[in-house]
Amino acid sequence: MANYEETLIQQSKEGNADAFNQLVERYQGQVYNVSLRMLGNPQDAEDLTQETFVLAWKAIPRFKGGNFRAWILRIASNACTDVLRSRKGHRVDSMDEVFPEYNPLQSETEAPEDHVLQEEIAQLISEQLLLLSEEQRLVIILADLQGLSYEEIAQVTKCSVGTVKSRLNRARSNLRDLLLEHKELLPTEFRL
Numbered sequence: 001m002a003n004y005e006e007t008l009i010q011q012s013k014e015g016n017a018d019a020f021n022q023l024v025e026r027y028q029g030q031v032y033n034v035s036l037r038m039l040g041n042p043q044d045a046e047d048l049t050q051e052t053f054v055l056a057w058k059a060i061p062r063f064k065g066g067n068f069r070a071w072i073l074r075i076a077s078n079a080c081t082d083v084l085r086s087r088k089g090h091r092v093d094s095m096d097e098v099f100p101e102y103n104p105l106q107s108e109t110e111a112p113e114d115h116v117l118q119e120e121i122a123q124l125i126s127e128q129l130l131l132l133s134e135e136q137r138l139v140i141i142l143a144d145l146q147g148l149s150y151e152e153i154a155q156v157t158k159c160s161v162g163t164v165k166s167r168l169n170r171a172r173s174n175l176r177d178l179l180l181e182h183k184e185l186l187p188t189e190f191r192l
Contacts, residue, residue, distance in 0.1 A: 009068060012060050020060065024053050027069060030146060031076045037141045038080040040130045048083060052076040070148070070155035077138055077156055084134055128178040136171030143168055 005026075012018035031052050036045035052075050063071060131136055135157075142148045142156060153164045 005068060005149050009060070009063065009065075012057075013063065014049065017057075020057055023068070023072075028053070031072060034076050034138075034141055034146065035080055037126075037129065038077070038134070038137060039083060044083060048076065048079050052079055055079065067152060067155055070152045071146065073142065073148075073156070074148075074156045080138075081134060095168060102173070124182055125175075128175055128182075131178055132171055132174055135167055136174060139164060139168045140171045140175065144172075 004007070005023070008019045012023060028049060032049045034044055035048040035052070036042060038044055039048065052072065055075050056072055059075070115141050129140065132140070138157065139153055143155045144149075150161045150164050150168075153168075154161045157164065157167075159167075
């Protein structure tokens, strides 16, 4: 699979738009998810996803190899930072605005109360995630939601692995503190 991706990258560098479109199809979901979690708005995330791939298409001749996923997510995270800087102070009013399509199907074995509680917890986590600093939000999104390794996160954020670990530790601690302010929604074992 890595060889196939390398072939697509090389063909893209040579101007093959079809090869680049295959890379877009492979990574657009990840770019969109990072953008949505960073920006908190589906329309902005869609726009930023498109912008990311336009920027990547222009920059791919200069791609020196390595981890393409980290490279493309770096472009997306930089674009997110630019958007967030341009709209300092603007907050999302409703999580329905962030996740309008979120409507998980209820399990047949799950009690209705449990289903509602899980939805409330998911919404709370999403809301509290938006309260973290951009740096902390990004490392949590990349590590805990996208599943990137410390090394890949270091490539995306252009910092050392030690800095990634430190930021991730602080981010998780801050998110935990924010969530504990809403103990009534947390499962019993977290209320102590």
